[in-house]
Amino acid sequence: xxxxxxxxxxxxxxxxxxxxxxxxxxxxxxxxxxxxxxxxxxxxxxxxxxxxxxxxxxxxxxxxxxxxxxxxxxxxxxxxxxxxxxxxxxxxxxxxxxxxxxxxxxxxxxxxxxxxxxxxxxxxxxxxxxxxxxxxxxxxxxxxxxxxxxxxxxxxxxxxxxxxxxxxxxxxxxxxxxxxxxxxxxxxxxxxxxxxxxxxxxxxxxxxxxxxxxxxxxxxxxxxxxxxxxxxxxxxxxxxxxxxxxxxxxxxxxxxxxxxxxxxxxxxxxxxxxxxxxxxxxxxxxxxxxxxxxxxxxxxxxxxxxxxxxxxxxxxxxxxxxxxxxxxxxxxxxxxxxxxxxxxxxxxxxxxxxxxxxxxx
Amino acid sequence: xxxxxxxxxxxxxxxxxxxxxxxxxxxxxxxxxxxxxxxxxxxxxxxxxxxxxxxxxxxxxxxxxxxxxxxxxxxxxxxxxxxxxxxxxxxxxxxxxxxxxxxxxxxxxxxxxxxxxxxxxxxxxxxxxxxxxxxxxxxxxxxxxxxxxxxxxxxxxxxxxxxxxxxxxxxxx
Numbered sequence: 302x303x304x305x306x307x308x309x310x311x312x313x314x315x316x317x318x319x320x321x322x323x324x325x326x327x328x329x330x331x332x333x334x335x336x337x338x339x340x341x342x343x344x345x346x347x348x349x350x351x352x353x354x355x356x357x358x359x360x361x362x363x364x365x366x367x368x369x370x371x372x373x374x375x376x377x378x379x380x381x382x383x384x385x386x387x388x389x390x391x392x393x394x395x396x397x398x399x400x401x402x403x404x405x406x407x408x409x410x411x412x413x414x415x416x417x418x419x420x421x422x423x424x425x426x427x428x429x430x431x432x433x434x435x436x437x438x439x440x441x442x443x444x445x446x447x448x449x450x451x452x453x454x455x456x457x458x459x460x461x462x463x464x465x466x467x468x469x470x471x472x473x474x475x476x477x478x479x480x481x482x483x484x485x486x487x488x489x490x491x492x493x494x495x496x497x498x499x500x501x502x503x504x505x506x507x508x509x510x511x512x513x514x515x516x517x518x519x520x521x522x523x524x525x526x527x528x529x530x531x532x533x534x535x536x537x538x539x540x541x542x543x544x545x546x547x548x549x550x551x552x553x554x555x556x557x558x559x560x561x562x563x564x565x566x567x568x569x570x571x572x573x574x575x576x577x578x579x580x581x582x583x584x585x586x587x588x589x590x591x592x593x594x595x596x597x598x599x600x601x602x603x604x605x606x607x608x609x610x611x612x613x614x615x616x617x618x619x620x621x622x623x624x625x626x627x628x629x630x631x632x633x634x635x636x637x638x639x640x641x642x643x644x645x646x647x648x649x650x651x652x653x654x655x656x657x658x659x660x661x662x
Numbered sequence: 663x664x665x666x667x668x669x670x671x672x673x674x675x676x677x678x679x680x681x682x683x684x685x686x687x688x689x690x691x692x693x694x695x696x697x698x699x700x701x702x703x704x705x706x707x708x709x710x711x712x713x714x715x716x717x718x719x720x721x722x723x724x725x726x727x728x729x730x731x732x733x734x735x736x737x738x739x740x741x742x743x744x745x746x747x748x749x750x751x752x753x754x755x756x757x758x759x760x761x762x763x764x765x766x767x768x769x770x771x772x773x774x775x776x777x778x779x780x781x782x783x784x785x786x787x788x789x790x791x792x793x794x795x796x797x798x799x800x801x802x803x804x805x806x807x808x809x810x811x812x813x814x815x816x817x818x819x820x821x822x823x824x825x826x827x828x829x830x831x832x833x834x835x
Contacts, residue, residue: 400690430717438721442729
């Protein structure tokens with residue numbers, strides 16, 4: 302199994318011993334480098350996701366999608382990004398300029414913050430706190446404020462209605478999202494991201510197999526609630542084009558809109574990444590207890606497993622998005638408060654019983 | 663040194679946002695600045711390696727309370743809270759100053775007389791593991807807090823029921 306901490310330890314030793322820098326400068330340089338790497342990965346993954354969404358959407362609708370820019374249209378997104386970067390940024394009259402300017406950054410903080418918690422490989426965690434999962438849910442709740450302040454700051458009634466809807470939806474679905482993660486914490490016995498993955502390495506140890514019925518229900522509910530939390534799929538009421546022009550980011554142009562667009566796709570990736578890390582074992586390879594097969598699987602590096610699982614889930618969520626029609630707002634809230642949340646509370650009790658009586662694999 | 667630099671940044675953010683929160687004229691901006699104050703406090707908890715408290719601070723205050731404030735602001739009429747101007751009288755300034763002096767004196771006396779800081783400074787600077795916090799919160803032994811925890815849950819239940827009572831529409835008899 303490829304352990305990424307070899308690379309990080311080598312780099313740390315390079316700075317502190319070979320170059321002889323004091324610990325303050327070592328940490329500063331490392332932090333800046335990691336920050337740059339996170340933002341680069343964020344932008345690159347976003348570009349991949351936008352292209353993937355356009356192609357997947359096209360094939361679900363029996364079209365071919367973007368084909369003109371580059372072979373098979375692969376440079377389309379770069380052209381889009383260039384267009385968005387050179388667009389004029391204008392402000393709206395009588396809007397609250399400060400809130401209008403701050404709101405995209407709050408959304409980005411929430412998105413980049415949760416993105417940094419994803420476990421990419423063994424020894425390759427950017428943020429790996431003791432309270433990991435709890436902090437993920439905490440940081441993701443900042444996004445609600447960004448969305449809401451954008452709607453309020455835009456001085457546009459469609460934006461306010463859309464922001465209201467999006468905020469209500471995100472707050473509601475956070476409840477069952479949190480309950481799903483609590484189920485996983487009960488099964489693995491830790492909140493630390495690396496600990497959760499460690500608990501899932503070994504033959505038949507992925508959480509959906511280890512925790513059988515409750516874990517599978519929690520996994521499915523997590524995907525549904527996560528889809529709603531990311532304002533996507535059949536739950537994209539915040540930006541229902543036919544009713545609300547473009548939703549809470551109607552009045553944003555250029556990169557202001559670009560940030561929302563980035564955050565939307567990255568939230569999709571973060572939700573899929575968390576689901577694959579918490580329920581499908583993250584970078585843990587598929588082991589079945591047969592030595593030869595396990596050794597073969599262990600040769601494949603962890604980040605390949607992680608990306609494979611995550612992009613499979615991303616694809617499933619896109620499939621859902623382009624298949625189901627949009628829900629009405631009252632149906633959406635009814636789904637959460639009357640079905641998903643009570644279901645998750647029952648599953649929570651069931652998980653606790655399974656763990657207490659030792660009924661897990 | 664790194665701690666000191668971070669502390670200075672956080673202190674500037676907290677104090678600046680707190681002052682802005684009070685002097686701004688638009689109420690929703692005040693809520694936003696309050697959010698930054700709460701983030702700054704969470705940052706100080708992280709600086710002290712109190713990650714659980716920091717996460718709780720972000721989750722409860724930034725994610726919960728501020729959102730609740732903003733929703734509450736939505737419920738009041740737009741005209742009643744926008745661009746209000748208040749004349750500040752001299753007597754009120756003096757009483758405010760006196761009150762803040764009393765507050766400062768109280769905090770100062772508590773800090774000096776209390777051995778809490780000395781005790782806290784002796785504890786090694788490590789992250790408290792999550793299971794220890796959980797056991798302390800839900801244990802019933804000495805220095806464990808199951809009774810306050812359960813009391814708070816009863817209190818929250820009472821709040822929820824009260825909220826429903828206020829919000830529900832009366833049936834037409």
